[in-house]
Amino acid sequence: MTTLILAWRSLASRRTTALLSIIAIAVSISLFVGVERIRIGAKSSFTSTISGTDLIVGARAGNVQLLLYSVFRIGNPTSNISMNSLEAVKAHADVAWVVPISLGDSHRGYRVMGTTNDYFKYYRYRNKQPLKFKQGRAFDDLFDVVVGAEIVDKLGYAVGTQIVVSHGIGAIDGAAHDNMPFRVSGILRRTGTPVDRTVHISLEALEAIHIGWDSNNPIPITEVSADLARTLDLKPDSVTAALVGTKSRFGIFKTQRFINQFKPEPLTAVLPGVALQELWTIIGVVETALSAVSAMVVLTALLGMVTMTLSTLNERRQELAILRSVGAHKTTIFLLLISEAALLSASGILLGVGLLYGLLFFIHPWIEQSYGLYLMISRPSLYELKSLCAIFLTACAVGVIPAFRAYRHSLADGMSVQR
């Protein structure tokens, strides 16, 4: 106790350098815990890209591949699934709803997805939140389009804006569906998911703009006018994938088995949660790298603290000799220096955590808005507490270096300090 008070007073007398050490540690701790929060935020944002959907159905493929194109709009499906198969799924006793989706076209770099109005009704993300319209509404007319928040921010669209969809991904001259322009009917609120970067049109519209197109040819054989298209039967024969909701949780596996063993067509049904976890383990290497870097920064700060203590040690030899002369034990000198390291690091850790919480409090709405990254302001997790304890103990451990040096000084100096 006495030692701790002495250490505190000694530090207080060197408050400028002590404060700098504390700030260095605090900043490194903020970074460390901040990275941890972002890591968890990124993971939870990622794994909650889709929720409320029990199964994703597509052509026979790997789990991750199916997830990538159906949810993240990355890559292309190997083949489509027929509407007949989808009807069979829909007819299954455990299935509550089926939302078909079709991919393939794009609009200025953003993927165009054909679907039905049910998509806006059933799609859920993070904690089962439904999609909400910021402006306008879902498809009403054949050539209505609903766009995500990021597209609106980047391209400045509003309800009523006319847009043209390109055939395939990327702009190829002459491959635009400019004979059938679309009109923005609705704008979705930001979700922090790929929905923000998607141009939604109806399945029928997708069918309409491809009338007269050969799937292997980037140029249409015949062009059909929008008015003529309206008179035709636009029911698609096949779609890319479908989101499926079951009536009860117990029905999920039964339905999955039904789909995976579907005879007329080879299909795959995946549980989105499982596929998301699987995908995260692939990209999760980055998080380990981030953690490693922030741990290095903490270590650097602790070494800075030791350097500071060591550099002041020489001018403190008299102080240590005085303490020895009044009866302080050699180990008291040792403990004094360890206590200093403990006080500095504890202050640094507390300040750092405080700093981070303060920062999070102010910037988290902005981060959520602009990056769709949901950062939790919650009590430190067990892992974080353990890490902070480990950092504290490391600080005490590196504090042994100056402590041992002071101990040696106090022996060599005896009763007089050579100045």
Place this chain on the structure above:
Amino acid sequence: MSEIKLAQHNQSSFLLALEKIQFCWSKNASFILSLDSLRLGVGEKVFLEGPSGSGKSTLLSLICGIIRPDRGSICIDDIDIVKLGAGQVDRLRADKLGVIFQQFNLLPYGSVIQNVLLPLQFSERRRKQASVSGTPREEARRLLQRLGISTDLHEQKVAQLSIGQQQRVAVGRAIIGDPQLVIADEPTSALDHDSRDQFLTLLFEETARVNAGLILVSHDRSLASDFDRQLDIREIVRTAVIGAQ
């Protein structure tokens, strides 16, 4: 056997007795010190004259128990500190000794009164002694008052004080809780003539008041006259520098 008994009998009347000391700084040392005998009676004031390099720092470190001799005995109040463990020596030093350095005696981050109270943190005996008539804080204030440190300075940081005042505060720290022996290593070397005399007077008064012995080391012979005994360190201590091969 009778010789040993006699020696023990002789020792008991001394506050401090160093016998047949041999000391080397380290195994392959270039500096060794030997001392045949140095004795100090209870309440005795000894002036020890010694220039730098005469081994006085080593001698004082030996008496304080900071370093240990390779041979010989050092008895303080009949306890041979050479035979004690390191922790016991530290406790004995805290209980029985008061030390005054040449300069920079005080912890720069403590107030004047905190510095005076410092030895009490390490010695229960002295804490009790200082609490005989009131709290240790009151005792420290009385001490400081006698040493001519006015009340308004008691809570000040030591940096506010002149060197002369700092040395007098150091006397307060050495004497609080009634130690048996005060060791002063060139305490006046940084002081001017007037403060030096004032310092010595106060030091004598205070050591006499608690009947503590005093060893004052200095190269300044003009201080020597008021002491009970004057010794030349070169006559009692032999030092040798051995060239390391």
